Amino acid sequence: MTKVLRADNMNKCLGCFTCMLTCAAVNHNNHNLAKSSIKVKTRGGLQSKFAATICVACKEPACAEACPTNALVRRPGGGVKLIRERCIACEKCVSACIVGSIHMDYDRKIPIVCKHCGACVRMCPHNCLSMEEVME
Amino acid sequence: MLGNDFIRVLYIDLQNRKADIKERKDLYRYLGGTGVAAKLLEENMKKDLPPLHKEQPLIISIGPLSTIFPVVTKAVATFISPHTGEYGESHAGGRLAMAMRNAGYDAIVITGRADKPTYLSITDRSIEFKDARAMWGLDIEEVGRVVREREPGPGKRSIIRIGRAGENLVTYSCVNVDTYRHFGRLGMGTVFGSKNLKAMIIMGERDLPISNLKEYFKTYQEIYKKATQTDAMAKYHELGTPINIKVLNAINSLPTKNLLQSTFEHADDISGETFAEKNLIRKVSCTGCPIGCIHIGQFRREFDKGYEYESIAVSYDHELIYALGSLLGIRTSDEVLEIIEEVELAGLDAMTTGVVLAWATEALQKGLITKQDTLVDLEFGNTKEYIKAIDYIADRANEFYYTIGNGLNEAVKKYGGQEFALLYGGNEMAGYHTGYAFALGQTVGARHSHLDNAGYSYDQTAKELRDEEIVDYVIKEEKERNVLTSLCICLFARKVYDRPTILKALHSIGIDWTDDDLTRLGNDIFFTKLKIKKELGFSLENYRFPKRVFETPTLWGRMDEERLNKLLKMYIERVEKEYADWSRGQ
Numbered sequence: 001m002t003k004v005l006r007a008d009n010m011n012k013c014l015g016c017f018t019c020m021l022t023c024a025a026v027n028h029n030n031h032n033l034a035k036s037s038i039k040v041k042t043r044g045g046l047q048s049k050f051a052a053t054i055c056v057a058c059k060e061p062a063c064a065e066a067c068p069t070n071a072l073v074r075r076p077g078g079g080v081k082l083i084r085e086r087c088i089a090c091e092k093c094v095s096a097c098i099v100g101s102i103h104m105d106y107d108r109k110i111p112i113v114c115k116h117c118g119a120c121v122r123m124c125p126h127n128c129l130s131m132e133e134v135m136e
Numbered sequence: 137m138l139g140n141d142f143i144r145v146l147y148i149d150l151q152n153r154k155a156d157i158k159e160r161k162d163l164y165r166y167l168g169g170t171g172v173a174a175k176l177l178e179e180n181m182k183k184d185l186p187p188l189h190k191e192q193p194l195i196i197s198i199g200p201l202s203t204i205f206p207v208v209t210k211a212v213a214t215f216i217s218p219h220t221g222e223y224g225e226s227h228a229g230g231r232l233a234m235a236m237r238n239a240g241y242d243a244i245v246i247t248g249r250a251d252k253p254t255y256l257s258i259t260d261r262s263i264e265f266k267d268a269r270a271m272w273g274l275d276i277e278e279v280g281r282v283v284r285e286r287e288p289g290p291g292k293r294s295i296i297r298i299g300r301a302g303e304n305l306v307t308y309s310c311v312n313v314d315t316y317r318h319f320g321r322l323g324m325g326t327v328f329g330s331k332n333l334k335a336m337i338i339m340g341e342r343d344l345p346i347s348n349l350k351e352y353f354k355t356y357q358e359i360y361k362k363a364t365q366t367d368a369m370a371k372y373h374e375l376g377t378p379i380n381i382k383v384l385n386a387i388n389s390l391p392t393k394n395l396l397q398s399t400f401e402h403a404d405d406i407s408g409e410t411f412a413e414k415n416l417i418r419k420v421s422c423t424g425c426p427i428g429c430i431h432i433g434q435f436r437r438e439f440d441k442g443y444e445y446e447s448i449a450v451s452y453d454h455e456l457i458y459a460l461g462s463l464l465g466i467r468t469s470d471e472v473l474e475i476i477e478e479v480e481l482a483g484l485d486a487m488t489t490g491v492v493l494a495w496a497t498e499a500l501q502k503g504l505i506t507k508q509d510t511l512v513d514l515e516f517g518n519t520k521e522y523i524k525a526i527d528y529i530a531d532r533a534n535e536f537y538y539t540i541g542n543g544l545n546e547a548v549k550k551y552g553g554q555e556f557a558l559l560y561g562g563n564e565m566a567g568y569h570t571g572y573a574f575a576l577g578q579t580v581g582a583r584h585s586h587l588d589n590a591g592y593s594y595d596q597t598a599k600e601l602r603d604e605e606i607v608d609y610v611i612k613e614e615k616e617r618n619v620l621t622s623l624c625i626c627l628f629a630r631k632v633y634d635r636p637t638i639l640k641a642l643h644s645i646g647i648d649w650t651d652d653d654l655t656r657l658g659n660d661i662f663f664t665k666l667k668i669k670k671e672l673g674f675s676l677e678n679y680r681f682p683k684r685v686f687e688t689p690t691l692w693g694r695m696d697e698e699r700l701n702k703l704l705k706m707y708i709e710r711v712e713k714e715y716a717d718w719s720r721g722q
Contacts, residue, residue, distance in 0.1 A: 016423065123426075
């Protein structure tokens with residue numbers, strides 16, 4: 001069994017962005033939360049609810065299909081893995097992902113894709129996020 | 137600057153629409169926040185020009201730990217206060233510190249006056265001066281919406297702005313930060329208005345590599361655990377600061393009806409518990425804070441007959457419930473929220489507005505002013521009339537409102553009533569009538585805030601009051617808080633960030649400071665601010681406390697005027713002596 005990230009309890013979200021700071025640090029060695037794969041936003045203005053844009057772990061990932069160099073490969077359980085040396089930073093994956101979970105890191109010239117590592121889940125103070133066991 | 141031994145300062149000249157960036161190694165010894173902001177004020181201010189002169193600077197600073205450690209969320213602003221005419225400092229949370237960090241600036245210095253209403257758009261790649269003429273006159277909510285819709289970066293940006301009060305130079309106008317937080321006190325919003333600056337948006341996606349991930353993240357997690365899994369901060373999340381209403385009411389410390397009383401017969405109706413049960417709809421955080429102390433309360437308003445309602449949500453805290461609730465004799469939580477909303481939209485400082493209105497209510501009762509002045513029937517408990525008066529203050533509707541728009545110091549010169557004008561050190565009183573340490577603390581604090589030195593905490597925890605000890609506490613605590621706020625740590629996390637924790641966090645990002653370095657820093661900042669105050673002509677010699685504070689019982693009974701004067705004298709003597717030693721060492 002493998003696990004994938006879920007954000008099913010965003011009604012509890014405080015908007016502290018600890019998930020983003022953690023993802024940026026742990027996965028991208030960076031203090032700037034712009035490097036995070038998970039992206040928490042309000043639905044429009046701070047008075048609206050919070051929402052999390054995450055990789056929804058597609059079984060048939062459109063991002064991987066769009067990738068001309070096979071830099072994104074389907075991972076067991078859904079979602080993709082980035083093979084960095086194959087990536088040419090063409091950004092096709094960015095537009096292919098219709099939930100908007102992939103964005104570019106222009107400093108390193110790679111797309112930021114979720115690894116489903118669960119670091120953000122562990123650091124969420126309000127249990128908004130979880131890891132769900134799924135079939136491979 | 138992360139990973140470098142300098143402070144990266146962005147200088148903005150509104151007059152000439154130019155910017156400059158300097159890497160200041162000499163400022164590195166002040167770390168950031170209050171230390172760097174005070175030094176930048178000292179070197180940029182024009183002590184002989186009025187506070188709102190176009191050449192006066194406005195500074196915003198963050199610190200090395202900002203955003204990248206839990207609960208390090210504040211940005212610190214300094215300016216010459218148009219309210220007191222001397223040192224101005226104000227702190228705000230929200231997303232501003234994160235946005236400055238990601239844009240790559242440790243501090244921003246704004247000088248000059250734009251030729252026409254302007255808003256600033258700052259990113260890591262651009263600095264733009266944009267036309268805000270059509271925004272002039274818009275309330276806080278609307279200007280936020282307009283900027284949000286025009287500018288990029290949702291989720292990663294901070295939008296700070298002023299309302300009508302700031303435009304009209306009411307001396308206690310605030311700068312609203314990301315809707316729910318504020319640079320509240322001492323008139324930073326007024327300085328914005330004087331510079332024709334309506335708003336500022338800042339964001340960035342700058343690459344900020346971590347130098348030692350293992351050590352950094354280990355330290356981060358330790359602090360995170362301390363903040364979330366111990367009781368060090370629990371109260372701030374649960375009921376939030378309004379937990380204080382009942383606590384203070386039970387010990388004769390809740391200023392009520394212009395401090396004619398220190399207990400309120402309706403305290404239970406506006407308590408933190410009541411707000412939580414009746415009005416609380418959500419809690420939110422500043423960026424990087426896993427606690428979430430911002431409490432949002434909702435009320436509904438009937439705007440027409442036929443079951444026509446609107447729902448309104450605003451943030452509430454102890455200080456607002458005190459100033460716009462008990463101090464004005466407001467009896468329900470819904471009404472308190474309604475008054476808060478008006479203050480928010482106009483862009484006023486909530487505490488000062490409440491204290492000014494409480495004074496005006498009593499002055500009207502006593503016949504020092506008439507309804508011709510006030511235009512409305514100001515009376516304790518009358519929400520509708522207070523709401524109208526708040527608009528009149530923001531609009532400077534007539535001579536009377538113009539005068540009280542300059543604060544109580546100005547109001548009493550013209551109308552009298554000094555004996556019941558709740559001022560400490562020239563600034564309107566905060567919500568703790570706890571006793572001598574609070575009264576002394578707010579009077580002598582560099583920014584005349586209860587948070588400068590937390591005298592109220594001493595009053596509430598002391599077993600007995602010893603004069604030497606009070607003076608000692610107030611000085612030591614202010615110096616220690618200078619350390620915390622130079623790092624921009626939210627003061628609610630002061631128990632999480634003890635000295636060893638601070639040093640560990642600094643070490644983990646490559647800043648090898650010692651305990652002695654921090655002590656030196658707290659001391660240097662304390663006296664730097666005093667130096668600025670002296671240069672601006674501030675003195676506590678011949679200072680008189682308002683009579684009212686001695687008439688109404690505190691936790692420690694009625695305060696004795698002679699004793700408080702003696703405490704002030706002891707404080708001045710000790711600080712002057714230390715200041716002379718410090719000056720010689722500089």
